[in-house]
Amino acid sequence: MTEPATRDRAASAPRPALLTVDDDPAVSRSVARDLRRRYGDEYRVVRAESGEAGMEVLRELKLRGEQAAVLVADHRMPGMSGIEFLEHAMDLYPQARRVLLTAYADTDVAIDAVNVVDLDHYLLKPWDPPEEKLYPVLDAQLEAWVASAPRPVVETKVVGHRWSARSSELREFLARNQVPYRWFTSDGPEGRRLLEAAGLDERAVPVVVTTEGEVLAAPSDAEVAARVGLSVEPAAEFYDLVVVGGGPAGLSAALYGASEGLRTALVERTATGGQAGQSSRIENYLGFPDGVSGSQLTERARRQALKFGAEIVMTRDAVGLEVAGSARAVRFADGSTVGAHTVILASGVAYRELDGPGFAALTGSGVYYGSALTEAPACRDHDVYVVGGANSAGQAAMFLSRTARSVTLVVRGASLASSMSHYLVEQVTTNDRIRVLTRTEVVEAVGDGHLERLVLRDCDTGARQTVDTGWLFVFIGAAPHTGWLEGTLARDEHGFVRAGHDLLVDGHVPASWPLDRPPYHLETSVPGVFAAGDVRAESAKRVASAVGEGAMAVMLVHRYLEQL
Template identity: 55%
Template sequence: MAKPVIWTVDDDPDVLRAVERDLRRQYGDRYRVLAADSGAKALEGVKQLKLRNEPIALFLVDQRMPRMSGVEFLEAALEFFPEAKRVLLTAYADTDAAIKAINDVQISHYLMKPWDPPEERLYPVVDDILDDWLASFRPGFEGIRVIGNRWSPASYQIKDFLARNQVPYLWLDVEADSEARKLMESASGGGIKLPLVVFPDGTRLNDPTIGEVAAKAGLRTHAEMPFYDLVILGGGPAGLAAAVYGASEGLRTVMIEREAPGGQAGMSSRIENYLGFPSGLSGGDLTRRAVAQARRFGVEMLTPQEVSHVSTKDNYRIVTLADGGVISCHALLIATGVQYRKLDVPGVERLTGAGVYYGAANTEALTCKSQDVYIVGGANSAGQGAMYLSHFARKVTMLVRADGLARTMSSYLIEQIAKTPNIEVQICSRVVEAHGENNLEAVSIMNDQTGEVRRCEAAALFIFIGAVPRTECLAKILELDDHGFILSGDDLTRDGRRPKGWNLDRAPYLLETSVPGIFVAGDVRHGSIKRVASAVGEGSIAIELIHRYLSNVKV
């Protein structure tokens, strides 16, 4: 944490130099002493400290200054730092003003000038005041602050991105938090566009793109080298497992993720059937542990970064990035996972990010406190989301198109849901429309057995209706099934014939695609088991197959 600030203001340069000197000599090892020769200059500095979230312990201000008196300055400055202590410097003729200031701005003390010797007339007073301030001081949050509107899709995207990338941030709702309004006033020079993102150094971004936030937050989007032994596309459980095993076994490894490590699993509010965690853990916790492990072994991670094209040249695999960068490698692993299928009903697309969310949207759970929310879907991810949201919402209603949960959800989750009093499961039901002007206000629900349509008030709608693969940039180079999943291993051999263009004497390895040296793991693979544990297993198995490939190919 930065040193707390003692700020002294006086228009007399001799007095200002003297008080600054005396304060630094006594308190410079514990406090940062700042000085200004006018209230206006000091007020601008105060606003900058507010943006940088640096605490002010004490204002020591001259009363008789042109254009802005000491009391007027304190009235303005305390809007930003109401907990700061305040001392007024006065001449004998200003004692009435000082006494009035005790009532107007609750000054802690007033000091008559001159204060020599400071050991007797300055330091004892300041010591007592600073001790009082320290007794009640609680350090503020020192990370990134995001100021916006609860129902702003752009604000939601930034919050979701930071959370999924394990970047600490503080959310401030401009309509509910006085701190948000103070920060906006501090940053008012040059105009404000929400969402406003304020960084620890005081710099700010108005209505930024995700890429701008990532760059300023220190996330890496550009590779350090042009060539690697292994490039991994996708940072879900399969990609992270492959990164850990590959780097730990000596492969120069880079992992490219277009959103955030963890993938769809990283958005899970609770994973209770993962081996070794009897009490369960969240997808965010699993991701954090895996990312730390991968980095310890030297894995380079690029996020957010997207791949636009994959090609081959001789025994090299070439990845072209969306920003024009090119990375080559000996072996390429596709672990891009899947993304939530969109719910195609009126109103949903327009209100996405403003009450309608795909996945558990953990960043929005607190805003649902004591409200009614709805979940669309009946698989494990929907059940985990319902259990998580039940801790916040007044009521969670699960809308399931099937006639029950048994075919799509694990029994342990079904039992937990049945025991949770504020979760209701409505079978044979689906959302047919989302309503609201600026944010979700209600949903229309159809019962497929009776044909009845009911309109119900809703604070939020969370959608879990299956997933589709992320293989848009791979369709021209790899063989895919009819749904866009990547074929590999035995699935590529038809009537004893190897894939078209296959130029090796052997058949494709278990997780090898239709192009030698390009492998696939996790949910994006045709026929994969959609479980976190199986994705981690495939990621680790892929490394063994990649070693086998590299040992038999001239590289």
């Protein structure tokens, strides 16, 4: 007799379900009894006495993130037959094994069902003794399920106010870091139940409940990261290479550094991907003719960097760069440091914030900066406004137009052509749901607790108009996060880091440069510190160029290290 199949699961994960559906209570109890006797230690046996009740059980399991391993249904049931039940169940649990209970007279029907619902097996009633006629069949089905079923996903829960800026930030943080979570409003029934179970009230939100049941009231990003499995502490004190920033340039640098044998650590403030990671669709990146979302692209890059041994440390805010002989050290906001022979600055840029009445107060409550992916589901059948004229704004407008009633793209310039890729201009201008307002700016946001209206201004005439909307997504400008480098590295008037030829004065190396050789192409005013991607002055501000510069910076790191 073979032992029941088991699978390697986390101790906190609920047991997968074995669901039996039969309208005869006696048969239902008999099936459940035999299943519990054999499989009760590893699987949770659940029974239902109709197809409709069985579907309700599956919906509840799906909502809780639990798994269904085997479905056993009687063929002859009123209302919904066993075949019909198994066919519907495939939509919720396509990988669950499907077994039909049938009488000898219905054998032909059971055989035909193999082609209809991809039936895995059928059992003739009665199956006594179960050791010979039931358990061998179920053992085989469970072994097959274990080999193919995905690992269980136990989701983190977030409870918060719908129009809370911090609640929105937490959801964005989890989503961008690929952490599965479920969102509950604090005034909804499940949200209230979770708060009651935690002994908290609405004043404590946002509240995060981890998969282990730990409750975090109004937590910081670092606290959440540490509890959901993200790395928040460097494993070592010194590396060959430290990369600051986890956008395309930083991920590329970490990947190539680690794959070429450098002890590499990447430190990131919020989430890998940068602005590219927030893009709903990138269609002009080499090798993806059908397009790819920014989150998919950067998540693949993150996994690839980890595969080669790069260390990725999250929620680390760099506040200083220190130079001590040949060593370079990045200082964090908590006072700790991490040292390295070389540093690649790839911290990218952030969207500039709108300056005017109401915008600061309503940020996260209807006014959002680069968070179209997270908030898009709530915009269904609403009128949405997007500010910006570059690719990120166009991609957001296209994405939102799938479900929004209308999308208005507000652009200060005279046309989209000067800042948006040609292919995207064509898509935007031919989309019936998108309206483009050129030579227009948003000057005020109005609302009590959340956005209700916007004030638009005509840049040529100065005329103003007020429009009703609860949604504004902002994708304007590029502000580099480089204030922490003040007094250490040379930057241009906009804060972008100067590197390579941009450091030369009238074609000559400046007197402050300490080495006999000129700076390498991506090398900053401090030898051994390089800049890649959008943070670098005069960069192309495209994903492909950022990836290329990240790889090139590693090549220059090798050249620098050879001379130490």
